[in-house]
Amino acid sequence: MPSPSPVHVRFAASPSGYLHAGNARQAVINTLFARAHHGRLTLRIDDADTERTRTxxxxxxxxxxxxxxxxxxxxxxxxxxxARYADAAEALKKSGRLYPCFESEEELAAKRALRARRNLPPLYDRAMLSLTPAQRAAAEANGKTPYWRFRLSDGAITWTDLILGPRDIRLxxxxxxxxxxxxxxxxxxxxSIVDDLDTAITHIIRGEDQIAATAAQIEVWRALAPKKPLPEFGHxxxxxxLAGTKSTKRGGSVSLRTLRRDGIEPTALAAYLARLGTRRDPEPLTLAELAANFSLDAFARGTPRFDAKQLLALNRRVLHSQPYDSVADRLPEGATEQFWCAIRANIDLLSEARHWWAIINGPIDPPEIPEAQMILQTALQTLPDATPDAPWDETTWKSWITAIAAQTHTSGKALQMPLRLALTGETHGPELAALLPLMKRDLVINRLERAL
Structure with a gap:
């Protein structure tokens, strides 16, 4: 018995707009399937219609x-x-499976309307199959150019979908x-079928919106290459x-360009899309890690919902573990590793780093906190100097807050919130122990004085 062909999948994209989350999900899943089976991925650019596509x-x-x-x-x-498509079409014409049609769009619309009035499905009536050579010659003599339909056979097409299970479509x-x-x-x-034949695609994993075309594509495959095994389909x-809408590749909030511009990390997006629609929770894993235990069996048959909050939570987890070297070129100019380590656990998007860079470098407008005057006055009086024996570093905050607490007899939120507001203008954020060494001492004094 011959061994099965190596796994070969493809991701097909039309360059008529930008990729959206639905496209990207298919690309990610095809990639993981190929890696999990030590197979290959082909990128196919569906640009045959040059009027609709752009380089x-x-x-x-x-x-x-x-x-x-x-x-x-x-x-x-x-x-x-x-030229290859033209050759394949000629082969189907010679076998009698491809036949010419001359109806206009208006004529086809009238036929559909008539069937609708009779409560019949809008199926093509195959009227052109009975066209005589003389009728065809007359139509062409009148300036009509035929389009070509494929003659489906009788019976049904069945296959076991890799995701949706057994499928049966009556032709x-x-x-x-x-x-x-x-x-x-x-x-x-x-x-698509000619390409899949020529590139020996073994598995076609795509959106459920393509399932209606699958039966016809199987018929075309068998007509072109009856001895070649069919690929396996997963929808x-x-x-x-995206389901049930006319969302395009320019589709607003689901556009990859928009998500990228908003600060979503590629690792977070790929990991989220890889698990979307499965029974597994998204985790901040690389493609290699995701491929290690990837299986189409994990995908449910129900419609998944794109949850921006869940994606953002995953993005946060990715950022929290990112080393400085991986983000340095996207941080504000002058930002150091010490700065990144101080803020990364408190941001959802990398773009928020600019906010914290501005806070530690000033100016900001801290609120007046009259109810905390005693704490702020004590903070000013006990603020350590930066000396060789007591450097302005990560130990400064602990010694400073300890001195303030001892003199004001306050602790916890009552002590720390006024200081956080005075120093950052924010009620939440990175640990002050990590932020304080990044601020100049004169800046700290200025903000404390303005908050009094």
């Missing part, structure tokens, strides 16, 4: 995938394969699909914010 978006797609940590072994562009409930437009442009349903339920 700039193709570049952006590659940048976004690289930002997520996704690498691909090879890449194909559909725009470079038009008499599906219209013969259009594969080639009148201008010769191959539609995605056709180009992911769509993310709730």
């Amino acid at each position: 700039a978006f193709e570049v952006a797609i590659e940048q976004d995938l690289a930002w997520l940590g996704i690498a691909w072994e090879d890449k194909i562009n559909q725009s470079a394969r038009r 008499d409930t599906v219209s013969d699909p259009v594969l080639i437009r009148a201008d010769g442009m191959p539609l995605g349903i056709f180009a 992911l339920p769509l993310i709730a914010e």
Whole structure:
């Protein structure tokens, strides 16, 4: 018995806009599936329709995938394969499976409307199958150019979906699909199968919105290459914010560009998308760590919901463990490792580092705290000097707060909150023991005086 082919998956993206969370989730899952099975990932750029696609978006797609940590072994562009699609179409024409059609959009709409009035499903009636050679010649003589439909067979298409389980689609409930437009442009349903055949794709993992096309694609595959084994299919339920809507790749809050600009870390986003829709809680893991125990069996059949709060919580966990070297080039100019270690446990987004950099360097407008005058006056009187014997460092806060507590007979929140407000203008934030050494002593004095 021959050994199974090595796993080979693909991520297909149309460069008609930016990637959104739904696209990225498919890319992440295909990547993890390939790594878990020591397989390959192909990046496919669906740019056959050059009027709808832009090179700039193709570049952006590659940048976004690289930002997520996704690498691909090879890449194909559909725009470079038009001749191959034409050859495949000719083969289907010769076998009688691809037939010409001349109806206009208005005529097709009228047919659908008539079927709707009769309470019939909007299926194509295959009227063009009975077209005689003379009728076709007459249509072409009148300036009409045919588009081409694929003649589906009778019966049903069945497969066991890797995520959704057994599927059974009766072909008499599906219209013969259009594969080639009148201008010769191959539609995605056709180009995709030709690409998958030529690149020996073994598993197709994509969104549930593509499941309706799967039966027709299986039929086309068998017509083109009856002896080649079919790939296995897995259809992911769509993310709730995308399901049932017309969200585009420019889709606002779910755009990768927006998430990146807002300060979401790539490790957090990839880890969140990898577990979204599974029974496993998201964890701040790398792609390599996620691939170690990745399985499509973990995905549920229900619609997952993109939870921004959960993503933010995961982002916080990622930042808390980030070493200085990994963020240094994105911190404010002059920010040190000491600064990063002081603030990283108290930020949700890296962009918040600029706020704390401004706080330790001033100026800020601390509130007046008249009810805490005794504490603030004592703080001014007991503020240590920076001397060789008592340096201004991480030990300063403990000795200072101890002296203030002893003289004012206060402790806990009643003692620390006025000092936090006076020094930072905030009610919450990084430990003052870590922030104080980052502030100049004159700045501390100024803020205490202004808060009195």
